[in-house]
Amino acid sequence: MEKKIVKNFEEKLRNKGYRNTEQRQAVLSAIIDNQGRHLSTEEIYDIVKANSPDIGLATVYRTLLLLEEMNLIHKVDFNDGRSRYELNKSNEEHLHHHLVCTQCGSIHEVKDDLLEQLEKQIHEKNGFLVTNHSVKFYGLCSECQKNNSQKTYQKT
Ligand SMILES: [Zn+2]
Ligand SMILES: [Zn+2]
Ligand SMILES: [Zn+2]
CATH class of the missing domain: 1.10.10.10 (Winged helix-like DNA-binding domain superfamily/Winged helix DNA-binding domain)
Structure with a gap:
């Protein structure tokens, strides 16, 4: 490649x-x-x-x-x-999605589109043909979740 x-x-x-x-x-x-x-x-x-x-x-x-x-x-x-x-x-027909960790700033990628159903619905309801998208999900990565739960565990 x-x-x-x-x-x-x-x-x-x-x-x-x-x-x-x-x-x-x-x-x-x-x-x-x-x-x-x-x-x-x-x-x-x-x-x-x-x-x-x-x-x-x-x-x-x-x-x-x-x-x-x-x-x-x-x-x-x-x-x-x-x-x-x-x-x-x-x-890639459509751009992959990004997972942005709000705690450590790490960025992971979601390879699958997963939005086909939504794109179909938009086309049916709005007559709009989705040709691409730029999706960012904000939240906590698995590492940060682990670290956070360890911290709470240590406190109690
Ligand atoms: Zn798509
Ligand atoms: Zn993180
Ligand atoms: Zn990317």
């Missing part, structure tokens, strides 16, 4: 008349290597900088815009004041 994404990127760059520089490649690789982590611009910059010390934050920023424009990545917002990015998965 990774090879396919890189090839796709090279092809799109060529079509647009851009060169595939080492730095552009490094930004894409950082995202590919950290799938499911929803890295922010700054985090991507830190990863890329480790191997390419010459790269600037502005280059990372511009490359992310380019990747977004090419439909290879998209922005996700977890209301923490940072732009985060993840790969567009070609096998």
Whole structure:
């Protein structure tokens, strides 16, 4: 899958008349290597900088815009004041859901759509065809629930 994404990127760059520089490649690789982590611009910059010390934050920023424009990545917002990015998965018809822990800030993904029934109802009742959605569930992750119950247990 990774090879396919890189090839796709090279092809799109060529079509647009851009060169595939080492730095552009490094930004894409950082995202590919950290799938499911929803890295922010700054985090991507830190990863890329480790191997390419010459790269600037502005280059990372511009490359992310380019990747977004090419439909290879998209922005996700977890209301923490940072732009985060993840790969567009070609096998996903609709975007996966995110579980945001309000205690530790961890983010987990729900792979299954689970909304087919709701989408069908919306189409029937509102005549609206759902083509995608961006769903965030807020709550407590299993780790935090465990930690919380241990704390209460210790107190009593
Ligand atoms: Zn759906
Ligand atoms: Zn948590
Ligand atoms: Zn995600």
